[in-house]
Amino acid sequence: MPDEEGLRRVGRRPGQSEARAEILRAARMLFAERGFVGASIRSVAAEARVDPALVHHYFGTKEGLFRAALEMPIQPEELVEEIFAAGVERAPERLVRTFLRVWDGPETGPAMVSFLRTVLARQESSDLMREFLGATVVRIAASKLLGGVDPAEAEVRIGLVASQMLGLVVARRVLAVEPLASLPAEVLVATITPTITRYLLGELPGAHAVAENDPST
Amino acid sequence: MPDEEGLRRVGRRPGQSEARAEILRAARMLFAERGFVGASIRSVAAEARVDPALVHHYFGTKEGLFRAALEMPIQPEELVEEIFAAGVERAPERLVRTFLRVWDGPETGPAMVSFLRTVLARQESSDLMREFLGATVVRIAASKLLGGVDPAEAEVRIGLVASQMLGLVVARRVLAVEPLASLPAEVLVATITPTITRYLLGELPGAHAVAENDPST
Numbered sequence: 001m002p003d004e005e006g007l008r009r010v011g012r013r014p015g016q017s018e019a020r021a022e023i024l025r026a027a028r029m030l031f032a033e034r035g036f037v038g039a040s041i042r043s044v045a046a047e048a049r050v051d052p053a054l055v056h057h058y059f060g061t062k063e064g065l066f067r068a069a070l071e072m073p074i075q076p077e078e079l080v081e082e083i084f085a086a087g088v089e090r091a092p093e094r095l096v097r098t099f100l101r102v103w104d105g106p107e108t109g110p111a112m113v114s115f116l117r118t119v120l121a122r123q124e125s126s127d128l129m130r131e132f133l134g135a136t137v138v139r140i141a142a143s144k145l146l147g148g149v150d151p152a153e154a155e156v157r158i159g160l161v162a163s164q165m166l167g168l169v170v171a172r173r174v175l176a177v178e179p180l181a182s183l184p185a186e187v188l189v190a191t192i193t194p195t196i197t198r199y200l201l202g203e204l205p206g207a208h209a210v211a212e213n214d215p216s217t
Numbered sequence: 218m219p220d221e222e223g224l225r226r227v228g229r230r231p232g233q234s235e236a237r238a239e240i241l242r243a244a245r246m247l248f249a250e251r252g253f254v255g256a257s258i259r260s261v262a263a264e265a266r267v268d269p270a271l272v273h274h275y276f277g278t279k280e281g282l283f284r285a286a287l288e289m290p291i292q293p294e295e296l297v298e299e300i301f302a303a304g305v306e307r308a309p310e311r312l313v314r315t316f317l318r319v320w321d322g323p324e325t326g327p328a329m330v331s332f333l334r335t336v337l338a339r340q341e342s343s344d345l346m347r348e349f350l351g352a353t354v355v356r357i358a359a360s361k362l363l364g365g366v367d368p369a370e371a372e373v374r375i376g377l378v379a380s381q382m383l384g385l386v387v388a389r390r391v392l393a394v395e396p397l398a399s400l401p402a403e404v405l406v407a408t409i410t411p412t413i414t415r416y417l418l419g420e421l422p423g424a425h426a427v428a429e430n431d432p433s434t
Contacts, residue, residue: 116337117337117338117339119392120333120334120337120338120387120391120392121334121337121338122334126391126392126393127393129392130392130393130394133394134394134395152396155395155396156396156397156400159388159394159395159396159397159400160397160408160409162384162388162394162397163381163384163385163387163388163389163397163409164380164381164384164412165384166384166387166388166392167379167380167381167382167383167384167385167387167388168380168384170337170380170383170384170387171376171379171380171383171384172380174337174343175336175337175343175346175347175383176343176344176347177347177350177351177376177379178351178372178376179369179372179373179376180373180376180377180379180380183373183376190422191377191416191421191422192377192380194415195381195412195415198411198412199408204408205407205408
């Protein structure tokens with residue numbers, strides 16, 4: 001995988017790391033201008049004056065390029081796959097555990113706090129992140145829920161899950177509200193999982209109402 | 218109440234608004250240096266070279282001074298009182314409604330988004346806000362829950378409530394995640410209230426475990 005920068009950089013000729021830096025500069029500019037969906041690997045390559053194959057070589061997918069450009073410390077698409085890997089029924093508990101592992105981790109935790117502060121600080125970065133998450137995380141998670149519920153309802157459910165998990169990490173790690181900040185992960189798994197189970201799989205009058213009002217269903 | 222700035226400012230002599238500005242400058246400095254609890258009205262008055270009575274005249278309580286110094290667009294202590302005014306049993310639904318009213322309000326909403334962005338952006342402002350909320354909102358809310366649960370458990374419950382409500386407003390108003398951002402408030406009240414009811418009043422194995430491990434109980 002082209003992600004292990006630290007290893008890959010060893011022995012790289014100066015021209016290569018310059019090309020890589022130039023691609024990242026171009027990516028930051030184009031993602032900011034056109035959004036995640038609007039900016040293509042091809043347009044980034046053209047802006048950086050390199051071959052598109054070189055962008056793929058360094059960053060793999062457009063998601064990988066986006067994460068590198070924004071110094072995003074995790075791979076949310078892979079985490080969503082991991083959360084649903086044991087089936088939809090086990091997803092709520094795995095979701096809470098995965099969130100806590102990433103946000104409590106000695107390396108990922110501080111990087112995520114710093115990343116989230118940056119994302120929340122300005123409207124433009126909030127907009128960009130929302131679009132990225134919609135095109136990756138929400139799309140993947142909604143597809144896992146399908147069969148069970150209609151698309152409009154799936155998105156309401158995912159939004160509610162996001163609201164609880166985002167709030168948990170903001171309260172626990174960004175604001176560091178006690179005793180939440182010091183509670184053992186296991187206590188939070190026991191306490192939060194029922195909420196996520198209900199939002200994702202349970203009876204939800206609100207979500208039904210939205211789905212029933214949705215003209216596409 | 219000395220809070221209606223717009224009205225009060227009319228007819229005020231220049232010397233008065235200068236004293237007011239000087240008090241706010243001193244308050245911002247001392248709250249940042251000593252925290253909400255550590256900075257006193259007396260110390261702010263001394264720093265601003267005015268009589269402490271003038272600080273009370275302009276800002277009422279220390280909470281009022283804090284809100285004015287940080288341009289906080291709401292009075293959280295009053296909102297908590299309002300939420301619990303009809304009793305603990307009705308507090309969960311009133312809490313969700315009050316949050317949505319404040320964050321969806323055409324005037325309070327944008328001001329709250331901007332305020333929250335500022336608070337979350339830097340560690341120092343996060344620390345200060347956490348301390349202020351602990352000394353005001355959490356203290357008041359915990360006292361409303363008492364009789365029912367022990368103090369350690371009450372604080373876990375309030376932390377969990379904070380995590381859901383904070384996440385809801387961050388997802389809905391700061392990141393503006395759809396369809397959450399456009400859902401009618403009534404749908405969210407129906408969907409989120411059961412979560413808040415459980416966190417505040419329901420069976421919570423996690424909270425019990427914490428209370429049982431707490432040496433003060």
